[in-house]
Amino acid sequence: MDLDTFMTRLPKAELHLHLEGTLEPALMFALAERNRVPLAFASPDALAAAYDFADLQAFLDLYYQGCRVLVEPEDFHDLAAAYFARCRAETILHAEVFFDPQTHTARGVPLAHVFEGFFAAARAAEREFGLSVGFIMCFLRHLDAAEGMALLREARPYLDRLAGVGLDSSERGHPPAK
Numbered sequence: 246m247d248l249d250t251f252m253t254r255l256p257k258a259e260l261h262l263h264l265e266g267t268l269e270p271a272l273m274f275a276l277a278e279r280n281r282v283p284l285a286f287a288s289p290d291a292l293a294a295a296y297d298f299a300d301l302q303a304f305l306d307l308y309y310q311g312c313r314v315l316v317e318p319e320d321f322h323d324l325a326a327a328y329f330a331r332c333r334a335e336t337i338l339h340a341e342v343f344f345d346p347q348t349h350t351a352r353g354v355p356l357a358h359v360f361e362g363f364f365a366a367a368r369a370a371e372r373e374f375g376l377s378v379g380f381i382m383c384f385l386r387h388l389d390a391a392e393g394m395a396l397l398r399e400a401r402p403y404l405d406r407l408a409g410v411g412l413d414s415s416e417r418g419h420p421p422a423k
Contacts, residue, residue: 259332259340263383263413264363265348266304267328268311270296276314276323285310301414312348321362329370329378341379345413347388347396356396360403379408386412 246254270289277284286292298304315321325342332340346359367378382400384393397410 254336257335257337259337259342262328262340262342263308264325264328264342264344265312265315266308267331268314268324269327272323272327273311273314276316276320280314280316280320282314282316284314305414309348312345313352315349316354316358318358318362318365321359322366323362325363325366326369329366329376332370332376333374338375339377339379341381341408343381343383343411343413345383345385346400347385347392350396356399360400360406364403364406380406381409381411382407383411383413386414 270286270292273292274284274289276282284292286295295307298307315324328342329340331337344359344363346356349359350356363380367376367380370376370378382396384396397404400407
């Protein structure tokens, strides 16, 4: 067996992935249309061309534009389901994924939409192809501790489904070293 085939078939674990960062251009456009969210790009191809990032901030700028299309539970489900389908294709058997609820709640999206959409997609992936998923809820680094505690209190009904919590860089001036 050649090395590429071996690597493709080898069981794997994904241990550090930001779920919202997996949003691909075609899905971003579909969700933008569904939710009537304008995008700064004329087409999925134009958006894909912008994925050549010079630094973390360039990625984050596009990441936050993409997050704007995530509004309803179905949007979060569709995003996670698309990523989990890629896991199946890559023979990933376990994924630990980070997600940023404050990015969405700051836009008025109910916290339940985030959790219910992501968790429903994970349940389906587990049932359909045996993928186990550990969710890591992140607090945005530029927000203060009181806002983090408020998120933690609001997330209480979902805490038993989390593998952990973390901090995310969220904008210029708030690097991981902070």
